[in-house]
Amino acid sequence: MPQDAVTVEEVRDAQESFKTGFTSHEEKKFREAIEAFKSVASIHPFDENHLQKLEKNLKQGNFKLQQESLAYMGCAAEHLNQLLQKLDKDLWRQVPVDEQLSKIFKDWE
Numbered sequence: 761m762p763q764d765a766v767t768v769e770e771v772r773d774a775q776e777s778f779k780t781g782f783t784s785h786e787e788k789k790f791r792e793a794i795e796a797f798k799s800v801a802s803i804h805p806f807d808e809n810h811l812q813k814l815e816k817n818l819k820q821g822n823f824k825l826q827q828e829s830l831a832y833m834g835c836a837a838e839h840l841n842q843l844l845q846k847l848d849k850d851l852w853r854q855v856p857v858d859e860q861l862s863k864i865f866k867d868w869e
Contacts, residue, residue, distance in 0.1 A: 765846070765848060766843050766847045767847075768847070768851050768854045770803050770804045771840075771843050771855045772855055773803055774836075774839065774843050775855070777796050777799045777800045777803070778800050778837065780792075780796040781793045781794075781795075781796030781797040781832070784796060785829050785833060790826055790828070790829040791825070793829045793832070793833070794825075796836075797829070797832035797833050797835065798832060798836075800835075800836035800839055801832075801835050805839075806839075806842060811835075814831065814832070818831060
């Protein structure tokens with residue numbers, strides 16, 4: 761397996777962190793949600809500076825905590841999608857996408 765290949769465990773961890781973040785966001789625990797979403801983006805990062813850039817941009821704006829949580833949620837969702845896309849196709853079926861996440865993503869369409 762190439763060194764930069766995404767693993768099943770990484771995708772599972774990212775998926776669990778995303779679910780935690782989403783649940784925290786729904787419960788209006790925005791700080792906890794942000795931390796969970798950051799952990800998603802930290803798993804097998806494709807751009808080492810992405811989170812720092814996002815944090816800098818959010819600090820420059822006048823955003824409410826809920827809005828920051830949404831920004832991190834979008835970042836985490838995109839990162840989770842990238843992880844899934846980079847996962848070797850033979851390993852894909854070892855990481856069934858959680859039903860709750862499938863519903864969430866479908867509702868976003």
